[in-house]
Amino acid sequence: MFGPPSPLIENYLRKAGFWHVANIGWGCKLDSKLISAFIERWRPETHTFHLLYGECTITLEDVQLQLRLPADGSILTGFAQSVHWGVVCYDLLGAILDNIYGGQIEMGWLRDTFLEPGDDSTEVERIRYARAYIIEMI
Template sequence: MHYDERYTPYIKMTGLLPFVQLVSRSTPNLNVAAVTTLIDRWRPETHSFHLRTGEMTVTLQDVFMITALPIEGKPLCMSTDSEGWRQQMEALIGMSPQEPEVEDGGKKDRVPAGATFTWIAANFAHCPEDADDEVIQRYARVYMWYVISRTIFADGTGKNAPWMWLKALTIFVEYKSTWKE
């Protein structure tokens, strides 16, 4: 997916602009030996790393410093019920993936509530040059959905963007606009 500078004001409203800019540039180079060592020293029962010099815990401040994700404010709470997700998706981004076709046995393929990354890229890769504000906002919303579904909220398949994160972005923007500074 291509990042368009016209998305910036809409992404900035969410507080996710530094994170989106970080992951949109490229995947950072990782020190494989350091990552392997940290994995070996991770103790899930204490949620900390056990190192020669002592214990080390990852804090929320550490996550903020590494990812630029906002950590202050009220928690985002919402229903993750997927009932009617196609209709809600159409209302938010103007379209939704096609319904699966009925097989010979009379059953539909079971599909997750959301869209594949290939479907998102095929339909929203480039925002039209002559797009109005509403269309640009729609493309920005899809771009954020794509980025967070690929990074911090990746599903086990690596192929799908779950519907609930698109819904969360929309609620987050509305909710954040009611916060008092």
């Protein structure tokens, strides 16, 4: 499933604020050595990169600017607990995993269950595919 987004779900990704993020990296070459260098210099205890010239902190504003994600409005934090994760999964995706544990979704199941919608797909199928696409992205 994970590849460039289908034009059939562009509208839904735009409404959710994920269109730009879904298109990042397609056609770009990632520099694995640069990524490795940053990973080696990351200090999770201080949430900073320790570089030769000092510390560098990546803020939410930095992420917002780079990914063009909306970071306004109310903050959503915390822990969602439900005894009925199958119901939540069905309400949002229209399908339920055979074995669902605490809200975790297996990526293999997601890819196997949600195939790219065709031109004859319904709006509901496209919305569910867009949701699955976003889940796989994040």
